[in-house]
Amino acid sequence: MSVLPLDAADEVATEPVPPARRRGLPAFLRRPGGIFGATWLTFVIVASLTAPLWRPYEPAEQDTANALALPSAEHWLGTDPLGRDLLSRIFTAGSLPLLSSALMLVVAFGIGLPLALIAAERGRRVEQVISRLTEVLIALPATILLLAVIGVIGNRLYPVMAILGVMISASVYRVLLGVAQSVRQRLYIDAARVNGLGSLRVNLVHVLPSMATVVAVQAAQLFGIGLLIVAGLAFLGFGPGEPEPSWGFMIQDASGYIYTAPWLMVPTGLVLALTVVAANELADAIAGKVAVAGRAGRRRRRGPLRRAVAAAAAGTAEAPDPAAVLQVRDLSVSVDDGPDLVTGVSFALQPGRVLGLVGESGCGKTMTARSLLGLLPDGVSVSGGSILWRGRELVGLSEREMSALRGREIAMISQEPMVALDPMFSISSQLTGPIRRFRGVGRSEARKIAAELLRNVGIVDAERVLKSHPHQLSGGMAQRVCIALALTGEPDLLVADEPTTALDVTVQAEILSLLRALVRDTGLSVVVVSHDLGVVADICDDVAVMYAGQVVESGTAEAVLDAPAHPYTMALLGANPHVPEGEPVPERLASIAGTVPPPGSWPTGCRFASRCRFAQERCTVPFPELPAHGAGSVLCIRVDELSRDHAVWEPEHAGDEIATPLAPPAPVAGVSR
Numbered sequence: 048m049s050v051l052p053l054d055a056a057d058e059v060a061t062e063p064v065p066p067a068r069r070r071g072l073p074a075f076l077r078r079p080g081g082i083f084g085a086t087w088l089t090f091v092i093v094a095s096l097t098a099p100l101w102r103p104y105e106p107a108e109q110d111t112a113n114a115l116a117l118p119s120a121e122h123w124l125g126t127d128p129l130g131r132d133l134l135s136r137i138f139t140a141g142s143l144p145l146l147s148s149a150l151m152l153v154v155a156f157g158i159g160l161p162l163a164l165i166a167a168e169r170g171r172r173v174e175q176v177i178s179r180l181t182e183v184l185i186a187l188p189a190t191i192l193l194l195a196v197i198g199v200i201g202n203r204l205y206p207v208m209a210i211l212g213v214m215i216s217a218s219v220y221r222v223l224l225g226v227a228q229s230v231r232q233r234l235y236i237d238a239a240r241v242n243g244l245g246s247l248r249v250n251l252v253h254v255l256p257s258m259a260t261v262v263a264v265q266a267a268q269l270f271g272i273g274l275l276i277v278a279g280l281a282f283l284g285f286g287p288g289e290p291e292p293s294w295g296f297m298i299q300d301a302s303g304y305i306y307t308a309p310w311l312m313v314p315t316g317l318v319l320a321l322t323v324v325a326a327n328e329l330a331d332a333i334a335g336k337v338a339v340a341g342r343a344g345r346r347r348r349r350g351p352l353r354r355a356v357a358a359a360a361a362g363t364a365e366a367p368d369p370a371a372v373l374q375v376r377d378l379s380v381s382v383d384d385g386p387d388l389v390t391g392v393s394f395a396l397q398p399g400r401v402l403g404l405v406g407e408s409g410c411g412k413t414m415t416a417r418s419l420l421g422l423l424p425d426g427v428s429v430s431g432g433s434i435l436w437r438g439r440e441l442v443g444l445s446e447r448e449m450s451a452l453r454g455r456e457i458a459m460i461s462q463e464p465m466v467a468l469d470p471m472f473s474i475s476s477q478l479t480g481p482i483r484r485f486r487g488v489g490r491s492e493a494r495k496i497a498a499e500l501l502r503n504v505g506i507v508d509a510e511r512v513l514k515s516h517p518h519q520l521s522g523g524m525a526q527r528v529c530i531a532l533a534l535t536g537e538p539d540l541l542v543a544d545e546p547t548t549a550l551d552v553t554v555q556a557e558i559l560s561l562l563r564a565l566v567r568d569t570g571l572s573v574v575v576v577s578h579d580l581g582v583v584a585d586i587c588d589d590v591a592v593m594y595a596g597q598v599v600e601s602g603t604a605e606a607v608l609d610a611p612a613h614p615y616t617m618a619l620l621g622a623n624p625h626v627p628e629g630e631p632v633p634e635r636l637a638s639i640a641g642t643v644p645p646p647g648s649w650p651t652g653c654r655f656a657s658r659c660r661f662a663q664e665r666c667t668v669p670f671p672e673l674p675a676h677g678a679g680s681v682l683c684i685r686v687d688e689l690s691r692d693h694a695v696w697e698p699e700h701a702g703d704e705i706a707t708p709l710a711p712p713a714p715v716a717g718v719s720r
């Protein structure tokens with residue numbers, strides 16, 4: 048396998064390590080609110096739980112001669128109407144609200160978090176059932192229910208707070224469901240599934256850590272609310288009975304002396320207020336950390352840069368072939384209970400060849416590619432047709448059977464390498480995990496293989512990269528790591544979804560050469576999704592051009608790009624701003640008026656007719672299956688005429704309607720868009 052040198056643009060990024068990754072204190076503990084929140088909460092928790100060990104007086108010990116005293120050396124925070132020491136009573140009372148609020152959190156997250164993970168993973172139907180159940184909980188009047196529970200079980204705050212936890216779990220579920228769903232859409236979750244991780248481990252290793260911050264923010268806020276509820280209940284008389292101290296009762300007691308001994312309200316009120324504020328400050332500091340990390344992430348992302356080379360390479364026929372390693376026949380992908388996203392897609396891939404799926408955005412390339420891996424989004428599924436992988440039908444396989452294939456036989460690289468790698472883990476751990484799983488080797492052997500794989504994808508300082516985290520890599524380097532990751536299971540088919548779109552132009556060329564070298568040296572077969580004809584011309588042997596969920600033209604890259612037969616392919620090539628080296632630069636580029644019709648509003652007949660300069664009335668009615676055109680297939684009823692007349696999709700001229708070698712097209716009637 049060849050080793051490609053690194054370009055300067057592809058070095059390990061030298062940008063400063065984001066605060067979240069610096070060694071030492073977590074980022075939220077470097078914010079004033081975070082420092083205050085964490086310090087006060089730690090103090091009040093430790094002081095309350097250890098109060099029996101250090102309190103100067105017993106909480107019930109009375110000194111009536113010293114009632115309602117102000118702070119003094121004897122009683123640091125003063126005394127209550129019975130001369131009891133406020134300091135001892137406040138911190139003795141602290142353990143009940145703190146522990147019962149903690150219990151409420153454990154119950155709320157113990158129920159809400161697993162439910163959110165299950166709903167996010169299992170798809171729409173399960174999610175709808177769970178969501179409806181939680182809506183019932185949310186609809187219950189919590190205060191009335193709590194008072195009813197107290198009426199039944201008495202002033203037992205721990206069970207009462209546990210029941211409150213059950214009710215709050217519904218709100219916890221709703222917040223965490225959104226987070227879990229968005230985390231599950233990240234590419235590194237797909238990558239983990241492709242790398243053979245089971246559902247539990249995907250959740251534990253990748254989804255949960257990514258939700259940790261939101262969980263922490265929510266927990267800190269709910270903790271403050273829990274404290275207020277416990278204090279409120281005690282204020283109303285639903286707390287521990289006298290002489291046991293409680294914050295709520297002490298505040299209620301103090302309110303009777305607000306004019307005669309106002310100080311009595313201050314210590315308890317202040318401790319309660321500071322504890323609630325501290326919990327909220329801590330939540331804000333953690334949330335602030337998330338916002339900063341999000342902004343940093345957006346800054347690091349690179350905008351898509353286009354590059355085009357020109358046509359063409361040698362190739363073979365695309366038509367279904369028993370020798371094909373992958374045969375897709377009449378594939379349809381649909382939204383469950385909704386429109387088709389892809390219909391009647393057929394193509395074949397020979398071993399050791401590269402097939403490009405090309406077309407404008409929204410044509411169904413990604414849905415087609417993802418169906419090869421069984422990685423369609425929730426609510427979208429294969430609704431018809433066949434995907435034969437080495438003679439084995441993939442359509443209809445269970446998730447378990449597909450996950451046994453993913454990574455080992457079919458792997459994937461995606462367009463956003465930075466998003467495809469889990470930011471929480473080093474490159475070493477992201478590579479050695481799948482290597483150990485796929486190849487059954489030990490830790491040190493896996494590390495050697497990981498370094499070897501990195502070298503194979505052109506990374507010369509493999510040891511340094513292994514120790515890095517994703518944010519320390521440049522885009523090109525991250526994409527090389529993703530390719531190495533895809534190779535951990537020694538797959539035979541690589542599905543590459545826009546592998547160079549997020550990279551800058553020099554790095555795009557390097558990644559394309561790397562893919563070409565891998566195909567040449569390993570015999571890997573590749574399906575590349577791209578809207579960039581340059582990429583397709585650069586590395587593909589075969590091409591399938593997609594429009595509005597269909598393959599409109601397929602064949603060898605040479606045939607399709609050099610002599611396009613479908614008007615849409617002609618238009619794509621005419622609109623391509625790049626010309627092959629040595630060829631004249633056109634004065635004007637062609638354009639394609641309008642946009643791709645969305646799924647659900649595809650016209651009858653030819654789906655491209657409403658945008659096609661060559662469309663006629665007969666293009667807008669359903670037409671029979673078309674015979675093969677040359678070595679490939681072309682979904683155009685006029686293909687023979689256009690080919691005979693050497694039709695070209697030419698640039699418009701100012702003032703002209705449309706310049707074509709054919710007569711102006713007949714009006715396209717009845718085409719709904």
Ligand SMILES: Nc1ncnc2c1ncn2[C@@H]1O[C@H](COP(=O)(O)OP(=O)(O)OP(=O)(O)O)[C@@H](O)[C@H]1O
Nearest residue numbers: 382388407408409410411412413414415424427646
């Ligand atoms: N989860 C989804 N639910 C419903 N429709 C979807 C979903 N994902 C994609 N689609 C729709 O399916 C169609 C095909 O999408 P797809 O992503 O395959 O297009 P594409 O050709 O790969 O475009 P792009 O290059 O922008 O990714 C689009 O109209 C898109 O809006």
